[in-house]
Amino acid sequence: MIQRGLLPDVVTYSCLIHGLCISSQENEAMMLLDEMIEKNVMPNLYTFNILVDAFCKKGNVLEAKAVVKRMIQRGLLPNNITYNSLMNGYSLRNEVDKARRVFDCMGYLDKALALFEAMKSNKLKPDVPMYNFIIAGLFEAGRVNEAREMFSTLSEGDCLKPTTRTYNIVINGLCRQGLVDDAYNLFRTMEGLTCPPNCKSYNVIIHGFLQHKGPFEAGDLIQEMLSKGFTADTTTMSLLMDLTSKNQLNHPVVRKLVGDSGMACEEVRPKGLSAERNITPEAC
Numbered sequence: 001m002i003q004r005g006l007l008p009d010v011v012t013y014s015c016l017i018h019g020l021c022i023s024s025q026e027n028e029a030m031m032l033l034d035e036m037i038e039k040n041v042m043p044n045l046y047t048f049n050i051l052v053d054a055f056c057k058k059g060n061v062l063e064a065k066a067v068v069k070r071m072i073q074r075g076l077l078p079n080n081i082t083y084n085s086l087m088n089g090y091s092l093r094n095e096v097d098k099a100r101r102v103f104d105c106m107g108y109l110d111k112a113l114a115l116f117e118a119m120k121s122n123k124l125k126p127d128v129p130m131y132n133f134i135i136a137g138l139f140e141a142g143r144v145n146e147a148r149e150m151f152s153t154l155s156e157g158d159c160l161k162p163t164t165r166t167y168n169i170v171i172n173g174l175c176r177q178g179l180v181d182d183a184y185n186l187f188r189t190m191e192g193l194t195c196p197p198n199c200k201s202y203n204v205i206i207h208g209f210l211q212h213k214g215p216f217e218a219g220d221l222i223q224e225m226l227s228k229g230f231t232a233d234t235t236t237m238s239l240l241m242d243l244t245s246k247n248q249l250n251h252p253v254v255r256k257l258v259g260d261s262g263m264a265c266e267e268v269r270p271k272g273l274s275a276e277r278n279i280t281p282e283a284c
Contacts, residue, residue, distance in 0.1 A: 010036070014047045021054035024141050026063070029054065046104045049081050056089030062141070064089055071109050075119070077133050090219055109137040125159065139173030147173055164195040168204055175208025199230040206232070 008016075013036040020029040029051060033043060048071040055064035064086060068078060073101075090099035112134050119126050131154045138147035151170050154162050167190050174183035187205045190197045202225040209218035222232065222240075232240065 001280075005258070008041065010041055010044055010047065013041055013043070017047060018050050018151065021050055024058075026051070026054050026058075026060075042074070043081075045076050045079060048074075048076060049085065052082055056085040056092070059089055059092040061086065061089040061093065061095075072115065073114060077112055077115075077130060109134070109141055112137060126161055128154070128163055128166065130138040131160070131162075132169055136173070140170070142177075144173070144177050144179070162195065164198050164201065166191070167195065167256045168198075168200050170250075171201065172204045175204060175212065178212050180205075180208045180212045182256065199225075199233070200232050202228075203222060203233045203236050206236055207239065210236070210243065215243055 007157055013032060017029045017032050020026070022034065033047070036043060048067055051067045052064045052071075055061070059233065063204065068082060069087070071078065071082075087099040103256065112130075116130065116134060117125055131150065135147050135150050135154075137145070138150060147170070151162065151166070154160060154166065167186065171183045174180070174186070185206060187197060187201060202221065206218050206221050206225065209215075209221060225231070
C-alpha cells in the first residue's frame with residue numbers, strides 16, 4: 001500500500017489493530033497505536049474500544065484502564081461499549097462490586113466535566129454528543145440541578161441546540177428522579193421545535209407516568225403515541241401487561257395494545273424502507 005503511495009488511514013490501522021488483538025498480540029497492537037499517532041493518524045473511539053475490549057477479555061483491566069485514560073486525554077469519551085468491556089473484565093476477575101461501580105470508580109464524569117471546561121477555556125466548542133454524555137452522567141450520579149443547568153446552557157446557546165436524543169436523556173433523567181411533571185412539560189415543549197418527540201420520547205414519558213403518576217393518564221399518552229404511528233417498546237409493554245393483568249389499568253386503548261402485543265418500537269415508514277437506514281450510534 002505504502003509503496004503505491006497510499007498511506008494507511010484510521011480505518012486501516014483499526015483493522016490491523018483488531019487483527020492483532022484477535023491473535024492475542026495486544027502488545028503489538030499497542031505499538032501500532034503508537035505508530036499511527038506518530039504518523040498523525042488519529043485513532044477514533046472504535047480504535048480504542050478494540051484495545052479496551054481485547055485487554056478486558058483476558059481480565060487485564062489495568063491495561064484496559066490505561067487505554068481509556070489515553071482515550072480521554074485525546075478528547076474521546078467512553079461509550080456503552082467501553083463500559084460493557086470494563087464490566088466484563090472485572091467480572092472475569094470475580095470483582096463484581098468493581099464491575100457495578102465502574103462508572104463512579106473510574107470517575108469518567110468528573111474527567112468529562114474537566115475536559116468540557118478545558119475545551120471552553122481553550123475556545124474549543126464541545127459538540128452535542130459531549131453535552132449528551134455529561135447530562136446523562138449527571139443524572140445518573142443524582143446531580144439533577146447540574147444536569148438541568150447543562151441542558152439550559154445548551155438550549156440557550158447560539159450555535160448548538162439540543163437534539164431529540166438530548167431531550168430524551170433529560171426527560172428520562174427527570175422521570176427517574178420522580179420529577180414527572182417537569183419531564184412532561186419538557187416533553188410538550190418539543191412539539192414546537194425542529195426536534196419533535198419520537199418513539200423513544202413517548203416511551204420514556206409513558207414509562208415515567210406508569211411508575212410515578214396515574215396509569216389512566218399514561219393511557220391517554222399511549223393513545224396519542226399510537227395516533228402518531230409509534231408504539232410501545234419492550235419495557236413499556238412489560239409494565240402495561242403487568243398492570244393490566246392486575247386489573248390496575250383499564251384504559252381501552254391499552255387493553256387493545258396488550259391484546260395486540262408483539263409490535264416493535266418503530267416509526268411507521270413507507271413500505272420497503274429499511275429500519276437500518278440512517279441509524280447511527282447517536283440515534284434514539
